[in-house]
Amino acid sequence: MSEVRLDRAADGRVRIEGPLTFETVDDRLLEYSRQILAGEEDLVIDFAGVVEGDSAGLALLIEWRSWADRAGRAIAFEQVPSSLLGIADISDVAGILGLAED
Numbered sequence: 001m002s003e004v005r006l007d008r009a010a011d012g013r014v015r016i017e018g019p020l021t022f023e024t025v026d027d028r029l030l031e032y033s034r035q036i037l038a039g040e041e042d043l044v045i046d047f048a049g050v051v052e053g054d055s056a057g058l059a060l061l062i063e064w065r066s067w068a069d070r071a072g073r074a075i076a077f078e079q080v081p082s083s084l085l086g087i088a089d090i091s092d093v094a095g096i097l098g099l100a101e102d
Contacts, residue, residue: 004029005049006036013078017049020057020084030063037064042074053084061088061097 004018004025014036018024037043045064050057061077061084068075080088080099088094 006033008036009046012041013044013046015046015049019051020053020060022054022056025056025060030060033060033064034067037067040073042076043068044076044078046078047081047084048079050081050084053081053087055087055091057084058087058091058093062093065097 004016004020007015007017009015043064061080065075076098085094085099088097088099094100
């Protein structure tokens with residue numbers, strides 16, 4: 001089974017590597033991401049290292065958006081893979097996640 005890695009880079013960005021799928025998005029990842037995303041600053045999450053994503057990955061993005069909104073923090077998703085963009089578009093949530101093209 002593949003793993004997902006989340007790391008906070010020196011520039012403050014959170015970088016993600018691995019697949020965001022039903023096999024990897026679980027309670028353990030959710031709790032770990034809470035720790036990585038904790039803080040007061042706005043968030044930039046870089047998905048350049050994400051190799052695939054499905055609706056479980058999209059649900060994780062929605063949860064992160066919800067956390068940020070409740071905390072009054074901005075959140076931006078960068079380099080989101082096309083698999084997640086497509087599901088977000090079909091699910092009509094691309095706009096609320098800030099993924100919609102202008």
